[in-house]
Amino acid sequence: MANDRRTVGSVHDLVDALRSAEAPAEIVVEGRLTGVPPLALPEGVALSGASGGAALLFDGGDGVRLSRDNRLSGLRLETSPTARAVHNDTSVTGLGTLELSGVSTVGRVELLALDRVRSGHVRVVGLDIEGADARECLPRPQGYNVEVLQGGFTLYNQQTDPAALITCDLAGLSAGRDGAPVRGSGIFISGTPGGGRIEGTRLHTGPVFTDGGIPAGTPGQITGGVFVVYATVREVVNEGPVTTYGVNDMVLDLWGEAETWTAHAPVTSHGPSGIGFVNFGTIQRLTVHAPIETFGLGARAFNVYDGTVETAEFDRIVTHADAAVGIQISKPIGTLTVHRGVETHGGVGDSLVKGEIVTLPATALSLKPGARAQRIHIDGGITVHGPGVPAVEISGSIGELDINGPIHTRPA
Known part of the structure; x- marks a missing residue:
């Protein structure tokens, strides 16, 4: 392959450059x-835009197919939303x-370890x-009686052999627009249980709407808006x-492992459950610097269903519907801190729990049987607006519980 650079300004020249025996x-x-038409980049070829307005508009089918050691930069790619940009x-x-x-794309970004692909590194910078x-x-x-829909961005190792490893470093990923969300999940990263692995140094996201x-x-x-499924980041x-x-x-979901997970902007859901x-999964430190707020029936704010969180720290937690529990813990955790209170506005209703619909009150803090917390500290108090809804429900155990502020409940 010639070690050169070729500028193209027409579809004919672009296709010719890619199909030539000595692709630049x-x-x-x-x-x-x-x-x-659909494009295939040979091994080692980079495709970039000459300026901020560079764009490729495809006929509705798939866009750019990468092979090995390829780089895409400074380009807008447009195709059908269901197709792969x-x-x-x-x-x-x-x-x-x-x-x-x-x-930037209209159309999915799908990178798979499948068939003969058993290794590689994926880097995203914007x-x-x-x-x-x-x-x-x-x-x-x-898993857990449910299946997870893939995303606008999908990095998925589908190999059954655990020796198959894809590594990644992902920064500046955004998906959807407010009022025009992507359909399915947003940012989706997964390996295969007992099989192919995904290991990432970082996953940094911008705005995501799904x-x-x-x-x-x-x-x-x-x-999930951002879903780390069977992967380690x-x-x-x-x-x-x-x-x-x-x-x-x-909104944010982990079935895998993360050393740290930090949210600097609001975490919001509007739909049921x-x-x-x-x-x-397993998180060493979870920090949410902005409110978690939910509006749908059974839309709980924070759940530990399995695995563990060693340290969890939240700004504020608010839910607005029946069965929308503020904090629900089912497994052992370390310490949990809320800085500006927990507030729920609903009563009793139905919610999705591990693939089953169950009836729950919109309790602010709930520890289920088998849950254990070393320490829970809540500044700003607890408020529940649903009639007869308990503010705190402890069927597990807490080493130290400190609620700094009033506990407001509404009588039945």
């Missing part, structure tokens, strides 16, 4: 090209390093998925707000 090391796109060739033996930098629809994508990881489109009365499916940071709108749309932060 970098192809630079000038302007806005329409009617672009970016995907990868699974017939190669390894990805090498695939890099996306300063890329990826904005304006629109995408992953509702029909298969397979879906399963609506999974799950029909009401479907307890066996969930989505050293550092997760939500720099922008994460908002979900639909049924069973979790759309939980703010759900933990089935």
